[in-house]
Amino acid sequence: MPRIRVGPADDIQPGQPAFVRHGAIEIAVFRVDDGFRAYRNRCPHQQGPVCTGPVSGTLVATADTDWRLAWVLEGRVLICPWHSMEFDLDTGRRIRAQSERLRAFSIEVERGQVFVQVGPRSAPSASRQGT
Amino acid sequence: MTRDSRKPLGLDDVLIVDCDVHANEPPEALAPYIDMPWRRSLELLGRGPQRYLDIPGYAPILNLDPPFPDRGLGNRTVTTARQMRDELDELSIDVGILFPDNLLKIAVFPHVDYAAALGRAYNAWLADAWVSREEGLYGAVLAVPQDPKDAAEQIRTYGADDRFVAVYLPVAGLRPLWGDRMYDPIYEAAEEMGLPVMLHSVGLIHPHFPFNLEHVESRIVRHPINHEFALMANLFTMIANGVPVRYPDLEIVFTEGGVSWVPFCMWRMDKEYAEIPTGAPYLERPPSDYIKKMYYCTQPIEEPERARDLLTMIDLFDGRDKVIFASDWPHHDFDHPRTVLNMPFDAELKRNIMGETARRLFKLPVPVPVA
Numbered sequence: 001m002p003r004i005r006v007g008p009a010d011d012i013q014p015g016q017p018a019f020v021r022h023g024a025i026e027i028a029v030f031r032v033d034d035g036f037r038a039y040r041n042r043c044p045h046q047q048g049p050v051c052t053g054p055v056s057g058t059l060v061a062t063a064d065t066d067w068r069l070a071w072v073l074e075g076r077v078l079i080c081p082w083h084s085m086e087f088d089l090d091t092g093r094r095i096r097a098q099s100e101r102l103r104a105f106s107i108e109v110e111r112g113q114v115f116v117q118v119g120p121r122s123a124p125s126a127s128r129q130g131t
Numbered sequence: 132m133t134r135d136s137r138k139p140l141g142l143d144d145v146l147i148v149d150c151d152v153h154a155n156e157p158p159e160a161l162a163p164y165i166d167m168p169w170r171r172s173l174e175l176l177g178r179g180p181q182r183y184l185d186i187p188g189y190a191p192i193l194n195l196d197p198p199f200p201d202r203g204l205g206n207r208t209v210t211t212a213r214q215m216r217d218e219l220d221e222l223s224i225d226v227g228i229l230f231p232d233n234l235l236k237i238a239v240f241p242h243v244d245y246a247a248a249l250g251r252a253y254n255a256w257l258a259d260a261w262v263s264r265e266e267g268l269y270g271a272v273l274a275v276p277q278d279p280k281d282a283a284e285q286i287r288t289y290g291a292d293d294r295f296v297a298v299y300l301p302v303a304g305l306r307p308l309w310g311d312r313m314y315d316p317i318y319e320a321a322e323e324m325g326l327p328v329m330l331h332s333v334g335l336i337h338p339h340f341p342f343n344l345e346h347v348e349s350r351i352v353r354h355p356i357n358h359e360f361a362l363m364a365n366l367f368t369m370i371a372n373g374v375p376v377r378y379p380d381l382e383i384v385f386t387e388g389g390v391s392w393v394p395f396c397m398w399r400m401d402k403e404y405a406e407i408p409t410g411a412p413y414l415e416r417p418p419s420d421y422i423k424k425m426y427y428c429t430q431p432i433e434e435p436e437r438a439r440d441l442l443t444m445i446d447l448f449d450g451r452d453k454v455i456f457a458s459d460w461p462h463h464d465f466d467h468p469r470t471v472l473n474m475p476f477d478a479e480l481k482r483n484i485m486g487e488t489a490r491r492l493f494k495l496p497v498p499v500p501v502a
Contacts, residue, residue: 046467056201071199079201083464 001119009114012036014075015055022118027105029114030055032076032089038116039078039092040103048082050102055079058086058095078102140478142223146486147468148495150428151331151386151457152215152227154261155208156234156253157181158189164259165252169245173252183208184333190233193336196350207461208232212261212268218460219267222468225486226267226495227460228329229257230299230386234273235333239304243277250275250282254289262294264496271299271329274317276309283320290324296493297384302332302361306339310368318378327382327426327492332361340364362388363396366422370400373413375421382492384426390454391433394447397422423449426492428457429484430466432474439475451480455489 004020006029012018017028019041026041028051043050057074061067077095078087086095087102094100106117159177162170176189183206185192209215219227231237234253240246250273262270272289274282289295298321300309307313309330321328334357336345341360344353362385369375375383400418404411411418427450433441445454459465472481489495 046470048467054201059199082467 001117003108004116004118006114006116009036009109009112012114017051018114019051020116022116025118026051027116027118028052029107029116030078030089036107036109036114037089037092038105038107039087040105042103043080043082043085044094044100044102045080045083045085048080050078050080050082050085050087053079053081055089140472140481142468142472145472145482146226146490147224147456148226148228148486148489148493149219149222149224149458149460149468150228150329150384150455150489151230151430152219152224152460153209153232153462154212154215154229154257155210155232156256157210158186158233160210160260161249161252161256164255166248169248169252172245184233184235186233190236191239192236192334193345195336195345207463209461212263212266215261215268216266222458222460224458224460224468226269226489228269228271228297228489228493229261230271230329230331231273235301235331236303236335237273238276238301238306239335239337239339240277246275247278247281250278251285254285258289258292258294262292264294268294269297269493269495270295271297272326273299273301274321274328276301276305276314276317279314279316283316286317286320286324286326290320290326293496296326296495298326298328300328300330302330302365303335303357304337304339304342305361305365308368309365310370310372310374312372315377318374318381322378322381325380325494327384329384329386330362330365331386332358332388334358359388359392363392366396366425367400370414370418370421371411373411375424376413376415382426384428384455384492386428386457387430387459388427389431389433390427390429390441390448390450391444393422393427393450394444397448419448423453426453426455426488428455429471430457430459431464432466432471434470441474442476442480452483452488454484455492456485 004022006018006020012029012031014031017030020027027038028041029036029038041049041051056077057071058077059069060072061069076089078089088095092102092104108115158173162173165173184190231253237246237249253273257270262268272286272295286298334354335342341356341364347353397419404418435441456471
């Protein structure tokens with residue numbers, strides 16, 4: 001299975017993904033709380049460059065918030081720049097529409113370098129920094 | 132070389148006519164084209180702070196929503212014809228029909244002379260800096276509803292220029308609705324010049340129905356009311372007051388409403404007409420007969436769970452030769468042409484929707500690409 005070097009882990013900062021290319025596929029690597037996530041830079045909605053969008057939070061109103069608006073998931077919500085569709089960076093799933101998700105790739109971090117495993121469709125996978 | 136007919140049509144295999152793209156017209160751009168004393172107004176506005184489609188006295192909007200960070204809603208603009216051509220090339224779009232940005236709200240201005248002057252300035256600016264047959268950029272003459280006589284003159288002036296192929300009828304904040312007899316000079320001129328009229332709305336809170344939504348919390352409630360409900364209300368009045376009967380050669384186009392509301396309007400109006408035919412004394416046939424002869428732009432294209440339901444919806448109003456592609460580029464809710472092309476339609480219907488029907492409707496001098 002091909003493995004692509006992304007670069008030094010320290011160079012990937014929250015909200016500023018690193019991009020690598022495998023043939024026609026562009027992949028973005030994001031830093032999240034416990035490590036990194038890699039997703040294809042293509043929105044499942046209209047195939048927009050989803051990973052070039054801002055990383056922010058979102059609004060919810062649930063029983064847990066007593067049905068009042070709350071700002072949640074700060075730093076975990078990827079917003080597609082085309083139509084503002086929202087995805088949870090931790091899982092790749094579309095927020096409030098769990099059946100839709102970004103295509104995810106496995107990540108490895110070795111000696112401070114980040115690598116993406118490019119192969120058949122893989123489950124959303126995380127790699128904790130330094131593992 | 133011929134295309135392999137077994138392969139699905141790609142973006143480069145079809146003519147793509149985009150019936151709704153937006154040219155951004157900041158006040159300072161129109162200032163040189165507008166009459167005095169309004170030039171002073173636009174010069175002042177051009178030096179002031181400008182938010183996206185939110186400029187008091189120029190693009191008024193009653194924005195009551197608290198902002199939240201990083202929402203990309205609607206801050207893309209296209210400010211030159213060159214930029215538009217380049218971006219449409221990126222989207223594989225061959226031809227674009229231009230609408231304004233800020234002046235989508237022109238119908239709200241109470242000062243009739245100012246509104247008319249703005250309309251004249253926009254049309255002159257479009258003619259001078261945007262429309263070009265070579266670049267595939269065509270204009271829709273802005274018809275200012277506050278001054279139908281002046282609008283009719285504009286239609287006759289620019290309708291003689293083959294770079295203008297339609298008349299833009301603003302919908303946002305309009306009063307009275309487009310069926311009112313006061314607009315007859317506009318329809319008369321458009322029919323005379325052979326230009327289809329295109330109704331187009333935009334998001335807005337305003338005292339006039341159905342934009343009187345200041346009490347509504349959610350944007351996802353206001354937005355479809357601003358668009359589809361507004362189009363429906365205008366369609367109803369146009370039918371009831373006999374616009375398609377009195378101007379039988381006038382083509383009527385609805386933009387930025389998708390298509391799924393059309394069967395409802397047909398059947399609901401037929402029901403009313405059956406019960407109260409005196410409510411539409413101009414009509415010679417049931418309302419649905421006229422509604423089926425109008426044109427409907429795809430954007431925002433419905434994306435039902437079962438995509439084939441969209442074809443069923445189009446067939447409900449015999450719309451295979453009445454639905455035309457629009458992207459609404461560069462607005463926040465634009466549709467990529469791929470989204471429409473990938474719908475489960477046959478090749479002929481795809482070609483018609485993506486460009487062939489619009490080519491005929493607007494009499495565009497563009498060649499059909501070799502497949």
